[in-house]
């Protein structure tokens with residue numbers, strides 16, 4: 171029986187979310203905002219106080235620590251638990267006031283600082299599951315920051331459990347807290363050698379019991395259209411405007427399929443995300459997504475053909491098509507190390523939950539880490555309505571996530 175201290179976990183989470191750690195997509199600094207280190211420093215201090223080893227925070231804001239092995243077995247793989255300290259730029263993270271709703275009674279929750287923000291169980295069957303237990307919301311002006319301070323709090327509480335319960339046997343466990351995940355730079359400055367782990371788990375997922383071992387494979391694409399330029403006063407039968415051709419290319423895209431707004435589950439898509447240009451030259455930026463990396467090639471060919479057919483209708487106009495790799499489906503790596511996800515499933519089941527394996531229609535730090543040599547599925551913490559003022563989390567879900575971490579430490583020790 172793993173007894174996670176629910177009150178301590180709640181208190182810890184409520185404390186972390188009050189620290190503003192919003193990241194900034196416009197910044198070229200690292201971390202993108204210095205304030206992310208405010209939480210980093212606190213975690214550094216708390217990890218030291220807890221008695222972990224190799225506690226370190228570097229200039230980029232990454233916090234590392236070790237729970238040393240307490241097992242006689244020598245060859246237990248080093249596993250790592252990872253979560254991000256930053257919150258999303260989509261919604262304010264300044265002056266977050268977390269509200270603990272004890273024994274939630276199922277009524278609508280009107281957030282006190284903005285009465286237009288109402289959390290209704292009629293909008294969410296998942297909220298209905300939490301009637302009778304504790305949930306935490308923000309107060310109406312900000313996000314809550316459960317994404318991903320729930321992951322941070324859960325890992326910290328699990329670390330405390332390992333330290334206080336030496337009879338629970340486990341191998342060496344590494345912890346890393348990263349900045350800037352929400353702006354796509356969470357792994358940019360991570361020191362994999364220093365991390366020194368064999369396998370990892372991000373704690374950055376939703377519903378209790380869920381595990382994500384698959385992400386999109388992602389490319390970018392640019393279509394550059396070179397028009398024919400002439401003085402507009404004397405352009406008759408000469409000028410061909412690149413901006414107008416760019417418009418024609420966009421108009422030639424399918425209307426009822428092959429886009430984010432018309433696809434779901436395992437379907438891929440292409441999606442125009444930017445357009446810029448002058449009459450002489452215009453560029454359209456796309457993202458291209460699919461779960462199968464091989465299929466990305468087919469998406470590129472189809473997109474290129476559509477553009478070429480349009481451009482072929484204009485004399486003197488040329489185009490270039492540039493494809494660029496962004497990230498890859500982590501399942502390609504995880505399938506080579508089936509024990510990583512299998513042990514996570516076993517750990518989740520040992521907490522009494524049913525495992526729900528899911529695919530992410532996006533990328534995670536875990537997908538990048540997987541390709542950097544650390545196979546790394548994503549595990550739930552319970553976070554809901556992320557990146558919004560209606561973000562909330564159930565305390566029991568966080569408790570189960572912390573239990574899952576403890577079980578994972580034990581499973582890796584047992585199976586070695």
Ligand SMILES: [Zn+2]
Pocket residue numbers: 254317318351374
């Ligand atoms: Zn997150």
